[in-house]
Amino acid sequence: MVIKDRVLEVYPDNVSAELIAHTRYITALTPQILGDAAMLAVDPDFHAKLKNGGVMAAGWNFGCNSSREWAPAALYHSGVKLLIARSFARIFYRSAINIGLVIMECPNITEWVKRGDELETDVATGAIRNITAGVSGKGTVLPESLLRIMTAGGLMEVLKAESGKK
């Protein structure tokens, strides 16, 4: 899976799941409401920036603290195409894979990408090319079993496909 798009913003370390999907919106019963609420507590201009690029970059421990699956779900429904962080909080990481939000770890990503840069990222090989700046880097490749879940659109899609086969 290769994703070519612009960086909408570079977010800092320790962005909390509580702020990605604020407590006020976690009873939201439709994906639309949840997607519209994504990141509002972190960056009020998030949705405007999303019009100019579908790639989010972030620092260490993105999605920390609360276990809420609403956090990756909000990003997924907001239309984010790819999220690259130096590292992820593990429940966020796991839930993102399981719902099919495309994510990648790259321990130095915030050092060589900035807002507006065009990136070409191959999730299967970990290759990240910053076309604008003319530099390249390497992200962590998921184990094959997990990569398959994420790129298939999430755990449910895999389970449905597998139960269909039987």
Add this chain to the structure above:
Amino acid sequence: MMPMNMIEKILARASGRESVAPGDVVVANVDTELLHDLSGYITARVFENEVKRPMRYPDRVALVFDHHFSPPNEERARILEINRNFAKKHGARLYDCGSGNIHHVGVRKGMIRPGTVVVGSDSHTPVHGALGCFAAGLGNNSHAGTVMPFGKAWFMTPHTVKVELFGDNRRKAVPRDVALWLTGRIGEGGAVYKALHFTGEYIRNLDVWDRWLFPLITIDVGGKCGFIDPDEKTVRFVQTMTDQTFEPLYSDPDCVYESVISCDISDIEPQVAASPTLGNVKPVGGFAGRPVQWAELGGHGGGRIEDMRQAAEILKGRHIYPGVKFNVVPSSREVFAEAVAEGLVGTLFDAGCTWFPPSAGSNQAINMGAMAETEAMISTQARNFPGRNGSPKAVMYLASAYTVAASALKGCVADPREYL
């Protein structure tokens, strides 16, 4: 064979392997699944609409209503009804409003046994490592897609950090203070994906409900799970909760750690962590004098009988400061019964406290604990993030029950040692 630590052995046994090493992805059998009222209904929706299979082991699954001791409005009543109907339809265990905090209920009902795999929707699920479990928080799709229909979940085996605590505290710091301090010492995000093995003479000498406070911090330093090797104390404790048999597993003495954090806790003072984050932790003097209008014993970091005893020790024969509201929230019905038997209910009531039903307390302010922007609370809760308790400008101070009680007496953050 390579030496393994406790959680590696648990993951190996639960996935039918001889051994596992950090980085291995395993599919493990799950012994216990704890879901709470804030997300159970979403898991239920995925399970009913997409998975459409029977629940494989309903007796291993519990829905605990702990954020609501009572629904505050019709929408919440409807959400609870969805949760309730889901549990009944599949024969899962249901612990309705008034049962207590999800993790305490899990322990009290005998669902947490050494050597087992425990998963949950709550991010503080790693707390069960205190009883010798591999315990981790999962999202809704894992619960609905693999745990409910198959009794399994995938896990990546984490690298383990040894956290060794030793020394005799000379400054009247209680385990909650040491745990708050340790959160700052390891740092938020200081242990992302890691397992934390809490060990050392300080941990060994604690009773089980005090050990409990250490794996509790795992999630907020970014960890996957925290654990304490079981010992005779653990085994005896669990035997008072259940007749079910269990086989504890123990870390090999020569098991390998990714790194070691070794701390002498002798000179740690009582600690306070102020909003906006848990990493903003200082000795109590650093925040002393800041006004508080609310005080609470409750939440994942409190509501234990030990907390009620500490507060009563300070408040007996005294009265809290005018204008302060001090809410006491037992973590389980059993704790409330103990508080009645020990006379703590009367002592705290006479001091001006208000008793609330067993629950998670003001955690996320679902039916108590919301604050206006000018207000502040000091509590035994586990988190202090902006907006978690009402206005994003309201302040939450996290502390031990001693410090909460002393602060309620003075109307501001106060050092408990002048009363001890």
